[in-house]
Amino acid sequence: MKASILLLFIGISIASAHTVLSQETTLTVELTDISIKEAIHEIENNSEYVFVFSDNIGKETERKVNVNLEQESIETILENMFAGTSLTYRILDKQVVILRDNTQKSASNHVLAPSQPILYKIRDGNKTEQIV
Numbered sequence: 001m002k003a004s005i006l007l008l009f010i011g012i013s014i015a016s017a018h019t020v021l022s023q024e025t026t027l028t029v030e031l032t033d034i035s036i037k038e039a040i041h042e043i044e045n046n047s048e049y050v051f052v053f054s055d056n057i058g059k060e061t062e063r064k065v066n067v068n069l070e071q072e073s074i075e076t077i078l079e080n081m082f083a084g085t086s087l088t089y090r091i092l093d094k095q096v097v098i099l100r101d102n103t104q105k106s107a108s109n110h111v112l113a114p115s116q117p118i119l120y121k122i123r124d125g126n127k128t129e130q131i132v
Contacts, residue, residue: 027071028069029043031065035063035064036082054099057099058100087099087100088100
């Protein structure tokens with residue numbers, strides 16, 4: 001019983017150490033007039049992070065950015081790079097997944113129909129009641 005509690009404690013300690021990795025690691029990035037994709041490759045070559053791209057990001061990664069940050073977390077760098085785009089990220093230990101943020105897109109692309117009353121008919125046995 002004591003051994004299992006000890007192993008459980010060690011496992012929790014190791015798991016919490018992995019989640020803090022992205023918060024403790026700081027990077028200096030000085031990139032001017034470079035595409036997001038090229039910037040990501042530069043960060044990947046100069047850090048421990050590995051980037052993976054989702055299939056649905058399209059040409060968003062061809063957008064030119066300027067990123068000049070000193071001793072910042074990977075989260076701050078990516079937020080700065082993706083500002084004004086529909087891209088977002090998920091960090092899983094040393095792996096960063098780049099994907100499209102559909103929540104921004106869906107809010108701006110909804111086309112509302114002209115306001116027309118919606119007609120409902122409710123039937124209860126032999127009675128029919130109309131609700132507008």
